[in-house]
Amino acid sequence: MTAGEKKQLSQQLEKYFRKTYSLKDTDSLAAGGLFENRIEPNSNFHVPEKGIGINYTPYEIGPFAMGEISIFIPFSELKNCLQSAFKKLIE
Numbered sequence: 001m002t003a004g005e006k007k008q009l010s011q012q013l014e015k016y017f018r019k020t021y022s023l024k025d026t027d028s029l030a031a032g033g034l035f036e037n038r039i040e041p042n043s044n045f046h047v048p049e050k051g052i053g054i055n056y057t058p059y060e061i062g063p064f065a066m067g068e069i070s071i072f073i074p075f076s077e078l079k080n081c082l083q084s085a086f087k088k089l090i091e
Contacts, residue, residue: 005081006041012073013039013054020071034062039071051075 001009014029017039021032029037044055051074058064075082075090082090 001041001081009041009073009078009081010039012077013041013071015077016071016073017069033066036061048072052078 017023017029017032017034018025018027023029023032029039039061041054042056042060044057046053046055051072053070053072056062056069056071058067060069062069079087
């Protein structure tokens, strides 16, 4: 993954975290309970039919009380991050 793709994925993770936890664009991610004001992609993911779910274990990006945090991003939002061979598989 290039630095640009990683940045784009981080932006999508933030967007869908905000959507899931009802945070405004002006709210910090810490207001939603996270330790830091950014979300970095990790290698703990699953690929259901319509997108990618990235999972974070307790304490990885937020407190234990939040439990496992799973952020789902539809494939339509990730077209620029996906390798061409994978794009063919999901079409």
